[in-house]
Amino acid sequence: MKKLKFILAVPFLFLLVSCGGKKNEVVKVGLLHSLSGTMTISETPVRDSELLAISEINANGGVLGKKIVPVEADGESDPQVFAEKARELLQDEKVATVFGCWTSQSRKAVKPVFEEFYGLLWYPVQYEGMEASPNIMYMGASPNQQIVPAVDYCAENIGKNMFLVGNDYIFPRTANRIIKAQLAQMDGVCVGEEYVPMGHKDFTEIILKIKAAKPNVILNTLNGDSNVAFFAELTKQGITSSVIPVMSFSMAEEEVSKMDASKLAGNLVSWNYYETTQTPRNEKFVSDYKTAYGEDRMTADPIEAGYIAVYMWAAACEKAGSFEVEAVRVASKGLSFTAPEGTVTIDGGNQHLYKQVRIGKINSTGLIDEVWATPYPVKPDPYLSTYQWARGL
Incomplete structure (x- = not known):
């Protein structure tokens, strides 16, 4: 089994974060995406947008005074691997939260793991609905x-x-x-x-x-x-x-x-x-994404949703004054964010976003x-x- 790895630097905007300091100076989060296999084409750019958001938040002082350190895991376009890596992130790495998945197969595979360890997954993609887990924040569209x-x-x-x-x-x-x-x-x-x-x-x-x-x-x-x-x-x-x-x-x-x-x-x-999409926030988002990854790179809905997820989690932590899952989950209810697509708000009843x-x-x-x-x-x-x-x- 491949070891999970810390992501300490990304070209252009990404702030170097040292892991050599005291443990309480950083907070670890998991990034769980397919970086190999058939879903690589779609999931790698979402990972990139999450890293962009993390770098921006770190550049502005982090969350609750702590720098965010991403721990990356490759789901390999395989639901079983997603479940294994989710378990490692929560049980072994003890990350505060996880951003990731794309296919509903991968989300369904990790759902019982997040519920078992009472972790919190921020899911960035539109999906088929018929689900609402207290351990998942749904950043994409419902049907x-x-x-x-x-x-x-x-x-x-x-x-x-x-x-x-x-x-x-x-x-x-x-x-x-x-x-x-x-x-x-x-x-x-x-x-x-x-x-x-x-x-x-x-x-x-x-x-x-x-x-x-x-x-x-x-x-x-x-x-x-x-x-x-x-x-x-x-x-x-x-x-x-x-x-x-x-x-x-x-x-x-x-x-x-x-x-x-x-x-x-x-x-x-x-x-x-x-x-x-014509919003003032999107103009900056597109510019920053291309500066980080190249002018030939394009933004897209799941990419933006991954970016939203990191900012929503950070805002919920600040509101809760804690990284604890239940405190963050409760604090997220009704939380709004001025996103590239426009203002989005978390529905407190089902943990999905109001979206245009x-x-x-x-x-x-x-x-x-x-x-x-x-x-x-x-x-x-x-x-x-x-x-x-x-x-x-």
Whole structure:
């Protein structure tokens, strides 16, 4: 088993923190992400944004007078490894909190570990909902803040015949169960539904099925580098956004940057934040991120959510006057932060964020332009309890 390691320096902005001083001069936090395997493309940039936030907080005096020392663990795109590394971080490293995971498989794998040791995980990605753990702070969208409004947008602006394609695990299957229930109440039709393993690369047969089904829109819940292969095959078979547009739920600027953006132009995504989001706070965030990691690097929703998570944790610690999990958890209720996407607030009842919903369209440069948004942050409803058609899901 690989040893966990301290992250003591990162190029450009990152403040050097010495571990040679007294123990009470620092506070350790865990960063638990896939730095290898199929999810590397998505998770490494989130880790980078968390390190950026840590460096900024340390440069301003730290938290409760202590410097933050990150301890990094590689989940290796494997849920079992995520669980093992979570246990090491909490039991052996005794970190104050952990920032990490991406897939719902990894989150579900570490959830019992955090509940056993009463740790606190700050989870940075949109997900399928149907969960609210006292040991998880959910920084990404719940389904009513991403999936549901995206389906409504497609139905109203493109058409109601939809083809569903995703990886074969918790998020895509639950998301598609929600989508099919939503389609049923609006007289829409699921004209096809296909799943592939994580890391799958051959989409020839699936795209032939899509062409035969003739949907108005494809709803895509693929994760990681499967997206690269999927869109390459769409292009190969002549399916552009003008033929059949794709609405993606787990593909943002960082993934787009690994593809030919000119061939993706016109396809849609649903998130709460884009690099192009027009707020004063975002201009600085984008500038600082690129200064730290290179002008060619792009920000994206999960990247921003990881950044939010570190600042929210620090603010909750300051409010609580403590690093103890229960004190921090209680202090976080109702806590607000002026984030790059706008003001976000932790719902005290379910530990999810109020977030503004934004539908975006990929342009030929690889950036995403907002084409629709809610006028205000939406209250998180992870169990879709306010939707009659979702009962029984």
